[in-house]
Amino acid sequence: MATLVYDCIAGIAKTIIDNRDFLTDLDREIGDADHGVNMARGFQAVLEKVPQDVPDIGAVLKKTGMTLLSTVGGASGPLYGTAYMEAGKVSMGKETLTPEDLRDMLDAAVKGVEKRGKAVQGEKTMLDALIPALEAYTAKLEAGASLLEMLDAACAAARDGVEYTKTIRATKGRASYLGDRSIGHQDPGATSALLTLEAIRDYCREA
Amino acid sequence: MKKLINEVDNVVSEMLDGMAKACPQYVRRLEGLDVLVRAGGSAGKVALVSGGGSGHEPAHGGFVGKGMLDAAVAGAVFTSPTPDQVYEAIKAADGGKGVLLVIKNYTGDVMNFEMAADMAADEGIEVEQVIVADDVAVEDSTFTTGRRGIAGTIFVHKIAGACAEAGGDLADVKRVAEKVIANVRSMGMALDACTVPAAGRPSFDLADDEVEIGIGIHGEPGVNREKLSSVNDISDKLLEKILAEGIYAPGDRIAVIVNGMGGTPLMELYIANNHIHDVLTEKGLVIAKTLTGNFMTSLDMEGFSITLLKLDEELEALLNAPADTPAFVQA
Numbered sequence: 001m002a003t004l005v006y007d008c009i010a011g012i013a014k015t016i017i018d019n020r021d022f023l024t025d026l027d028r029e030i031g032d033a034d035h036g037v038n039m040a041r042g043f044q045a046v047l048e049k050v051p052q053d054v055p056d057i058g059a060v061l062k063k064t065g066m067t068l069l070s071t072v073g074g075a076s077g078p079l080y081g082t083a084y085m086e087a088g089k090v091s092m093g094k095e096t097l098t099p100e101d102l103r104d105m106l107d108a109a110v111k112g113v114e115k116r117g118k119a120v121q122g123e124k125t126m127l128d129a130l131i132p133a134l135e136a137y138t139a140k141l142e143a144g145a146s147l148l149e150m151l152d153a154a155c156a157a158a159r160d161g162v163e164y165t166k167t168i169r170a171t172k173g174r175a176s177y178l179g180d181r182s183i184g185h186q187d188p189g190a191t192s193a194l195l196t197l198e199a200i201r202d203y204c205r206e207a
Numbered sequence: 208m209k210k211l212i213n214e215v216d217n218v219v220s221e222m223l224d225g226m227a228k229a230c231p232q233y234v235r236r237l238e239g240l241d242v243l244v245r246a247g248g249s250a251g252k253v254a255l256v257s258g259g260g261s262g263h264e265p266a267h268g269g270f271v272g273k274g275m276l277d278a279a280v281a282g283a284v285f286t287s288p289t290p291d292q293v294y295e296a297i298k299a300a301d302g303g304k305g306v307l308l309v310i311k312n313y314t315g316d317v318m319n320f321e322m323a324a325d326m327a328a329d330e331g332i333e334v335e336q337v338i339v340a341d342d343v344a345v346e347d348s349t350f351t352t353g354r355r356g357i358a359g360t361i362f363v364h365k366i367a368g369a370c371a372e373a374g375g376d377l378a379d380v381k382r383v384a385e386k387v388i389a390n391v392r393s394m395g396m397a398l399d400a401c402t403v404p405a406a407g408r409p410s411f412d413l414a415d416d417e418v419e420i421g422i423g424i425h426g427e428p429g430v431n432r433e434k435l436s437s438v439n440d441i442s443d444k445l446l447e448k449i450l451a452e453g454i455y456a457p458g459d460r461i462a463v464i465v466n467g468m469g470g471t472p473l474m475e476l477y478i479a480n481n482h483i484h485d486v487l488t489e490k491g492l493v494i495a496k497t498l499t500g501n502f503m504t505s506l507d508m509e510g511f512s513i514t515l516l517k518l519d520e521e522l523e524a525l526l527n528a529p530a531d532t533p534a535f536v537q538a
Binding site: 024028031032033034037038041069070071072073074075076077078079116117171172173174176177178179181 | 406
C-alpha cells in the first residue's frame with residue numbers, strides 16, 4: 001500500500017510526464033527544446049526508484065530530490081533536485097503535515113532554488129511562479145483559510161506568475177541569450193513549477 | 208530525419224562504449240557511468256576534468272589523454288551531466304594533486320559541476336574550477352547568464368593540460384587556464400540547424416538562402432538571420448565581431464581554430480581558413496598555429512566557428528607541447 005506522500009509525488013510525476021511535449025515545445029521557443037524530455041525522464045525514474053511504503057515525508061522528498069538530481073541534468077536537475085531536498089529537510093521525520101508545515105516546505109524549496117540558481121524574482125524563471133505562490137499561500141494561511149483555499153490561491157498566483165513571464169526578458173539561463181527576443185514567450189521552468197503546484201492541489205482535493 | 212542510431216535512449220552509452228573500444232590505448236569507460244578516463248590513470252599530477260552535454264564530439268572524450276584531459280563526463284545530448292556523474296569523474300581522475308574542472312559557461316553545466324565539486328571537497332579532494340565563456344555573439348552583461356563556452360574550450364584543454372602534464376601544481380594549472388580564457392574569443396554561424404536524436408526534427412528552420420549568425424553549439428537560435436553570402440563575407444563578419452573585442456593588436460602572436468560544426472566538409476573549412484589567414488595577416492597579426500577541423504561540434508549542424516587566442520611565450524610553449532589523445536595528436 002503506497003503512502004500518501006508517495007501518491008502525491010506520483011501525481012506530480014504523472015502531470016509532468018503528461019506534459020512532456022508541451023514543456024519541450026515551450027523550451028524550443030526560447031531554450032534548447034529539452035525541458036519536458038529531461039523532466040519526464042527524471043520523474044519516470046522517481047516513479048521507479050522512490051519507495052512506495054516509506055511513511056517519512058522528508059525521507060521520500062529527499063529521495064525524490066536525489067533521483068531528480070541524478071537523472072534530469074541541465075539546469076532543471078539541480079534546481080528541482082534542490083527544491084525537493086530542501087523541502088525534505090524541513091519535513092524529515094514527519095508522517096503528517098499541517099498547513100504551516102507545507103508553508104515551511106515551500107519556503108525552504110524557494111530559498112534553495114534562489115541559492116542554487118543565484119536568481120531572484122523577475123528573471124523569467126521558476127521563481128516567478130513559486131514566489132507569488134508562496135506569498136499567496138502564506139496570506140491565506142494567516143487569514144485562517146482552509147487548506148484548499150490556500151492551495152487554490154497559490155496555484156492562481158503561480159498561474160499569474162507564468163503569465164507575467166511572457167512580459168519580461170530572461171536574464172538567467174539559456175533564454176537570456178535571446179535578449180528582448182525572449183519577451184512574448186512563457187518560461188518553461190515557471191510552467192513546470194505551476195504544473196507541480198497544481199498537481200499537489202489536485203492531490204489534496206481528492207485525498 | 209535519417210540518423211545512424213539504434214534506440215534513441217542509448218545513443219550516449221553506445222557512443223562511449225564505441226569510443227572506448229576504438230581507443231583502448233587512450234581511454235576506458237568507468238563501469239556503469241558516462242565517464243571516460245585516461246587508460247593509464249593520472250597518478251602524481253593535477254587532473255583536468257571536463258564534460259558537458261553530448262553532441263559536441265570529439266569534445267570532450269576525444270581529448271582525454273596525455274597532455275590534455277584526465278576525464279570527460281558525457282551528459283545526455285545537449286544536456287549537462289548530473290552531479291553524481293561529475294563527482295565520480297573527479298574521484299576517478301584525482302591523482303592526489305587536485306582536480307581542475309573546465310566548465311563551459313551554461314547555467315546547467317555550472318550548477319551541476321559546482322554541486323559535484325562540493326561533494327568532492329567534502330571527501331577531501333582539492334577541486335578548483337574555471338569557466339570558459341568565449342562566444343562573443345552573446346553580450347556579456349548583468350542581463351544575461353554571460354557568454355557561452357564554445358570552441359575556445361579546446362585551447363583551455365590543450366594549454367592547461369600541458370601545464371598539468373609538465374608538473375604544474377593546481378594553482379598554476381588554474382592560472383594558465385584563466386589566462387587562456389581571458390585571451391580567447393570565438394564566434395560561429397550555421398547554414399542549417401542540427402537535429403537532436405530524441406527530437407527527430409531540426410531545432411529551427413532556415414530558408415534555403417538564409418544563414419544564422421552567432422549561433423551556439425546546441426541548435427539554439429543565433430543573434431541574427433541573414434541572406435547567404437560567400438564564405439569570405441561570412442568570415443569577415445565573424446572576425447569583425449571577434450576583433451572588436453580589442454584583445455588582438457598588430458604584432459601579436461595568435462592561434463586560430465577554424466572549427467566545423469559537424470556537418471561541414473573539411474574542404475569548406477579550408478576555404479574559410481584561406482581567407483581568415485590572409486585577413487588576420489593583413490592586420491599585422493602573426494599566426495603561430497592554426498587548427499582546422501571538427502573539434503567542438505553541434506551534431507550534424509552545417510556551419511563553423513572561428514576562435515582566436517592571443518599568445519604569450521608561456522601559452523605558446525604549452526600550446527606546442529606534445530599531446531596524445533584520440534582527437535588531437537601532436538608530437
